[in-house]
Amino acid sequence: MSDAPVLSIQDLTVSLGTRRGAARAVAGVDWSVRAGETFALVGESGSGKSMTVLAATGLAPEAARVTGRVELLGEELTTMPAQRRRRMRGRHVGFVFQDPMTSLNPVLTVGRQIAEPCEEHLGMSRRAARDRAVELLDLVGIPSAAQRVEAYPHQFSGGMRQRVVIAMALACEPDLLIADEPTTALDVTTQAQIVELIVELQQRLGTAVVWITHDLGVVAGVADTVAVMYGGRIVEQGPVEAVFADPSHPYTAALLAARPEPGRVVAQLPAIQGSPPSPFELPPGCAFWSRCPVRADARCEHELPPLAEVAPAHLVRSFYQQARQGEGR
16 A cells, blocks of 8 residues: 555535525545545535535535645645646546436447546547447446447446446546445445445555445445544544444444444334534534533533544544543553
8 A cells, every 4th residue: 555645635624605605514624545545434414425525526516615635646636727637537536426327328328438538538549448348347247248338327227337337437547436325226235246346346456445425334344444524524533443443432433323233133223313413503612512422521512622633543523532532641
């Protein structure tokens, strides 16, 4: 694994202009991912996971105001001219989103859709790009790839369409693969196949992977580092084994407690009471305060805890845990 990050995000903030006013979707986020590493972003819907990555890669909505520093392969993206950023993104970043049908054009063959970025970003001839499409379809496990390259998206099952999207994402051999809830719309068996496929391809190609998901089981199986987001901020981050074994933020602990586990029989999984805060009315302190079952430090309600280290490479945004760590030293 290289020491130089493939993608580095520093103090990223995203505000969305709406008729109701400005909504803060992301606030002061920092993280990086290296070649061959998998970085997972987890949290409830609306926590800022997808917006972080969309803003970092220049795909945020036009109404978004993005500040901070984002480097892809050492080049600053936020100040880069739009055309240059588009070429950087097309050549070096692959995307796999939740619903493959929204990523595929229904009136073009899958082969044409895979070949197009090869022609655009790698300068391949049309014939060479088609051969590359066949090679990629075979790589992701599409049977009879030489024939199916001429098929249309509706002629594939949901799992096979997602494999096609993965083939598209890998067409230019990107340095970074972003998988945003890539298995949510699939059945359990197909989910496992897609996860296994992405892991296998990463090991073969050495690609950096950012995995955005609600599925903590997937995170436990594929991620090296996990960041837990709430209210647009990272509340806990660290090696996945450390975070899962010793969750230091009450929100992380609540998410893990609500995770179904093989062999554990319960009448009802514990739920987190209350609702996430509105991005229009975020509190001055910890955004999780109103739902927090611990509330061990009154400062959390009015003062934002810093993201501080409580163990090697294990960061948490909690006055209580930071105080406990200080007492143990």
